[in-house]
Amino acid sequence: MRSNLSFFSDEKFRSIFFQTLVIGIFALGIYLIVQTTGHNLEKRNIATGWRFLSDPAGFDISFSPFIDFKSTDTHLDVYFVGIFNTLLVSFCGCIAATILGFLIGIVRLSSNWLLSRVAYVYVEFTRNVPLLLQIILWYSILIQLPRIKQALELMDMFFISNRGIYSPRPIFENGFSFVFIAFILALISSFILRKWSKKRQDETGKQFPVALTALGLLIIVPLVLFFILGSPLSFDFPALKGFNFKGGMVIRPEFIAMFLALTIYTAAFISETVRSGILSVTKGQREASSSLGLKKSWIMRLVIIPQALRVIIPPLTSQYLNLTKNSSLGIAVGYADLVHGFGGISLNQTGQAIECMVIVMATYLTISLIISAFMNIYNKSIQFKEK
């Protein structure tokens, strides 16, 4: 008895014992679940497997820009359209929310009492109302726009109706790829220019008007090439024919509602992280740069923002992740994203619940991991470099 007790109080033994126990219980649980699931599936006549992916979907998707989706396409195509739509609204939302969030965060710290109060009210109202409600609200506003027949016109090119915003579609003709390549080259050379000028400034103190030169490079070079090649770009204008618009391209109200709601909701959270980031830079930094004689705008750009960014980036990453995950709420307004298109309609049509859910969850996990990886790289690049 006594020796038994001392054997059990041995830390090493205990640790191995408990871990084996946990693994055992876990394996038993998995085994039982697999058993019952197999039994249940058999009883409901559901065959597992991935074969359904190549079956024709049999339904239409109203919003699939850049991918031409027909109802004869397969469920795998539905999956790709879904991923694309999820990424599209998340990407647009992240960029817009960052801009709006930074703006509001700075406005909240404004010395103008009225302006900072208005920003405060905005933040409190959008943060404290469920996102789903905001999405549905925006959607219900958008579908009360005039019908197609009475669509609002903007400069004869844009038509705003309850079926979406119709706009001209650019048609890239032969040779436009050269303009695009020229733009990319200009972008790369601007980065090189910036690096070179920074190095030169560090060594000699001489400044170089990088922003102006880069702007010139980015606009003039592609533009000149564009005209030399004989303007290889034309537009396909939307025109009302019968009950609908023909030609042009359309942004559906589902997308606009998702985009607006995600942007406005997330911007409120981002503005709070920006505000706390700027407040985290101590007053002494501002005073010291003032006493060096820096201009007010320089103090913000060269002293405050770089230090604030170190505090802002980690929570900003989690806001991007939240936005991407929240884009799954598109199902409430029928935006054909991953969850609605593949996890909703395809799942209901094929009955392959387990396969569809596994694919959807795995995809979201992958997207989350990729976003955090990129933001971690960026975060590392702006942290203190101790010399």
Add this chain to the structure above:
Amino acid sequence: MNEIIEYRKPPVATTGILGWLRANLFSNWVNSIISLFVLYILIQFIPWILNWTIFAADFKYNFNGEEIIDRTMCSRVLDPENGGACWAIIYVRFYQFMYGFYPREEVWRVNLSYIMLAVAVVPLLFDDFPFRKHFLKFTYAFPIIAFFLLNGGLGLQEVSTNKWGGLLVTLVLGCTGIALAFPLGIILALGRRSNLPVISMMCTLFIEFIRGVPLITLLFFGMVMLPLFLPEGINMDGLARVLVAVTLFQSAYMAEVIRGGLQAIPQGQYEAARSIGLSYWQMNMKIVLPQAIRISIPSIVNTSIGLFKDTTLVIIVGLLDLLGIGRGALADTTWLGLAYEVYFFVALVFFIFTFAMSRYSLYLEKKLKTGINMGAD
């Protein structure tokens, strides 16, 4: 001769209302333009919204003094120029918004639970509440009492959960999710920091998995896949399945918040507890967790706000919470087209709860800052 100069008041423009205006609204010409611009917009906007929500709105009767029973009697349908919001839809459906389809003769049970919820929660929130110890005993007993009260049994008539709806479902999901996720979160947080590699790895995987996928996929999981996992004969109703998903979701977020609190506890606390011979559980229960939870309460409240808002997602899997009842009301042809009134009301109810929670979390943060001192190191 020296003469004492008479006391003069500071310049008018630097004190009082005028001084405040100058410092805060008109400090330079850019600020002045911005202030005037914002003021102009507010003057346009605020009277309009007040007029729409209150002065020109119908509550029970329209401008002819008739009691409103369908949309065609709303002032804003009869007179689109002058009519404001038509709150009659809320008035007529108020019962549904609060209780769903709970039988009217049994509704006292819901009302009693609402009151008991307040009695159970308030002493929990404020630690200088009189007789807090005795109230907390009630708080622990409350979930069991509420379960039998709402669900039936023990002599009460059974009310199946598919009759529940509105604020009742929102509160049940929110409160149960938070209450169940709290202990689970503690276990997960301790597990993730455990020295045993298997346990730590399993907890980490679980937490990161849940945090990596959207709540809606977990709700689908609960709705579609959970029945497949359960052996025959065990049927969970919709609310219970959703609760499983919500609890798992919230426990992962709760775990991360508590882990943050655990990391803030100085190593000396652990070493001191070990050196007086406490076991792992004694150390955590008596020394580490009380301190860690105390500092992580503001963040716990913040994730709880998130959960409370996220409970609206259950409408996608077919449960009728506050928003679901609102959408149901809009689908009714007698009330078609009153979307703004319904969404405004639902938003207001959520705002009241979440804003109160966020104020509470701010109050706690302030109290913690002045209250405790985390030892020397």
